[in-house]
Amino acid sequence: MLTDQRHQLIRDRLAAEGRVLxxxxxxxxxxxxxxxxxxxxELAKAGECRRVYGGAIASAPFAAATIGQRGGHAVEEKARLARAAVALISAGQSLFIDGGTTNEAVARAIPLDLDLTIATNSLGVASALSDHPLVExxxxxxxxxxDxxxxxxxDTLAAVAQLGADLFFLGSCGLDASRGVTAFDSAEAEVKRAMARNSAGVVIAVTNDKLATAAPYRVAAAGRISHLVVEKTAPAAVLADFERQGAKIHFA
Amino acid sequence: MLTDQRHQLIRDRLAAEGRVLxxxxxxxxxxxxxxxxxxxxELAKAGECRRVYGGAIASAPFAAATIGQRGGHAVEEKARLARAAVALISAGQSLFIDGGTTNEAVARAIPLDLDLTIATNSLGVASALSDHPLVExxxxxxxxxxDxxxxxxxDTLAAVAQLGADLFFLGSCGLDASRGVTAFDSAEAEVKRAMARNSAGVVIAVTNDKLATAAPYRVAAAGRISHLVVEKTAPAAVLADFERQGAKIHFA
DNA sequence: GCATGTTTTGCACGTTTGTGCAAGAAGCAT
DNA sequence: ATGCTTCTTGCACAAACGTGCAAAACATGC
Known part of the structure; x- marks a missing residue:
């Protein structure tokens, strides 16, 4: 990868998110x-960003415009979860990626030099991946x-049925050790079930607010979860339940 | 291999990818x-690219040319075309919308209060429509x-085969009265053909630079075009040829 | 036909640039 | 204050660079 190319991508990201790590x-x-x-x-020297501990932020005039817009603190937490989740991926694998903001963060966090085959039913994930040259x-x-x-x-179910994946990044609505993974919508749950069925491993990355909650439609039993990526502050008791059922816990 | 030949290939690649190694x-x-x-x-000396460690990247004037084409100054013209094209749509209709920047402009120009059923294979079009509450x-x-x-x-062909539409907004690569609508890619042309087959009417909105040009793969005969939306400055002679073959001309 | 000059190309050389690693300093958090 | 992460600096190594040179391909002139 060319140096200038990297600089340009950093600039893009600064423009999009206002800050980079x-x-x-x-x-x-x-x-x-x-x-x-x-x-x-170098970029800071050229006045294109301001260097801060951990990364850099877009320089003043621009920063005002974007940072307010996406001010959420959850954004950072999800990005952290996403990085931990991406660590589970190996080159050459094929993935299903489900919808949801956390999974969009996962898509954005996927390194550009990883060759993968990724199938998704999420527009946001697809858009995030559309500039990854090595991703099929x-x-x-x-x-x-x-919504x-x-x-x-x-149609979605039929498309999923034709594919298989090493890992499935399941965007979870509710997650409970006894009730398993649950979703708010029947059709959505059905697609998730199909993806889970055709995947070797199931990865779920969740923020604390989803833990120990449940939605009406059942997607999969807790025992089906291979990897659970959670915040450092996730309650240990809840995690232990999942761990007992075979999930490997990863802290972001 | 001839030197000039090599130079031309490098130029092409620079135009296509923006950088070379x-x-x-x-x-x-x-x-x-x-x-x-x-x-x-040599190319750098001629100002056609900028030399960087590891290769070269397309130089500013050129980058402006392609970026502009994809979203700079032609944007206004495309938005104008899009507005004229959208006028052809009636409430309750179902549409196919193809890819391309012009069609993305069409999608953005669709009023929020129109209830429609729209099928698209373009991520950009889908994103543009994702906030239209009345669009299925x-x-x-x-x-x-x-690209x-x-x-x-x-898979795309199978999905198209299940649907029918009143209008098909065809994103054209080349448009010529004798050779008809043409595309740069075989698979792309095939999808366009399938969409045209399953649509009652075909709408094409083009900027002047696409008129009277042709690409390798044939999509449809000129006679298949129901509505042709063009700039006010489009050459009358070319338009007359299309009109003779049954296309209704609309000026943006 | 042969010699000469020009252009182009590949190779060898030393130089520059970019990158990763290690060690120590500095910043942040608990 | 302690321990962690992040930062800077120096260094080493590899990749890419430019230059000079020689061989080959081509054209040109005698």
């Missing part, structure tokens, strides 16, 4: 953090549900 | 890296082609 960029570009830090130093992207079409940002229905 | 070109052309470097130095949106999945921003392949 050194570690995140490093894993994304497949280079060492030192290199990213050097890049950031398969869009699972169907009836688009606005979810994903496609569901018979 | 010295080593990559060397192995591709079967010459030494030194030769490629000499080529790049169907995503036509398949293998995603980065086109659309899905193609057997």
């Amino acid at each position: 050194a570690g995140e960029l490093a894993s994304r570009f497949g280079v060492s953090e030192d290199t990213v830090r050097r890049d950031l130093r 992207l398969i869009v699972l079409g169907g009836r688009f549900v606005r 979810l940002g994903t496609c569901v229905g018979a | 010295a080593g990559e070109l060397a192995s591709r052309f079967g010459v030494s890296e030194d030769t490629v470097r000499r080529d790049l130095r 949106l169907i995503v036509l999945g398949g293998r995603f082609v980065r 086109l921003g659309t899905c193609v392949g057997a």
Whole structure:
């Protein structure tokens, strides 16, 4: 990867999110953090960003415009979860990625130098992956549900049925050790079930607010979860229940 | 291999990808890296690219040309075309919308209070429509082609085959009265053909630079075009040819 | 036909640039 | 204050670079 190219991508990201993290960029570009830090130093010298501990933020005039817009603190938490989740992926694997903001964060966190085959029914995930040159992207079409940002229905199920994956990144609505993974919508749950059925492993990354909650429609038993990525502050008691049922716990 | 020939190929690649790698070109052309470097130095001297460590990137004036084409100054013209094209839509209709920046502009121009059923294989179109509350949106999945921003392949064709539409907004690569509508890619052309087959009317909105040009793969005969939306400055002679074959001309 | 000059290309050389690693300093958090 | 992460600096190594040179391909002139 060319140095200037990296600089441009950093600029893009600064424009999109207002701030960047050194570690995140490093894993994304497949280079060492030192290199990213050097890049950031150069951009800062050119006045394109301001260097801060941990990364850099877009310089003043621009920052005002975007940072307010996406001010959520959950954004950072989800990005952290996403980085931990991405660590479970190996080159050459094929993945299902479900919808939801956490999974969109996962898609954004996938390094550019990883060759993967990824099938998704989420528009947001597909968009996030559309600039990954090494990712073979398969869009699972169907009836688009606005509230979810994903496609569901018979067409989606048929498309999923034709595929298999090593890992399935399941966007969870509710997660409870006894009731398992649950969703708010029947058709959505059906698609998730199909993806789970055709995947070797199931990965779920959740923020604490989803833990120990349940929604009406059942997607999978807790025992089906291979990897559970949670915040450091997740309640240990809840995690122990999942762990007992075979899930490997990863802290972001 | 001739020197000028090599130069042209490098130019093409710069135009297509925005950057080139010295080593990559060397192995591709079967010459030494030194030769490629000499080529790049010459092109850089002529202002056609900027030399960077590892290769070269398209220089500013050129980058402006392509970026502008994809979203700079032509944007206003495309928005104007899009507004004129949208006027052809009636409430309650079902549409196919193809990929391309012009069609994305069409999608954005669709009023929020129109209830429609729209099927698209373009991520950009789908995203643009994802906030239209009254639009029933169907995503036509398949293998995603980065350069086109659309899905193609057997899955896409199968999805199209199940649907019918009143109007098909065809994103055209080349448009010529005798050769008809043409596309750059075989799989892309196939999807367009399927959409045209299942639609009552075909609408094409084009900027002047696409008129009277042709690409390798044939999509449909000129006689298949129901509505042609063009700029006010489009050459009358060309339009007359289409009109004779049954297309209704609309000026943006 | 042969010699000469020009252009192009590949190779060898030393130099520059970018990158990763290690060690120590500095910043942040608990 | 302690322990962690992140930062800077120096260093080493590999990749890419430019230059000079020689061989080959081609054209040109005698």
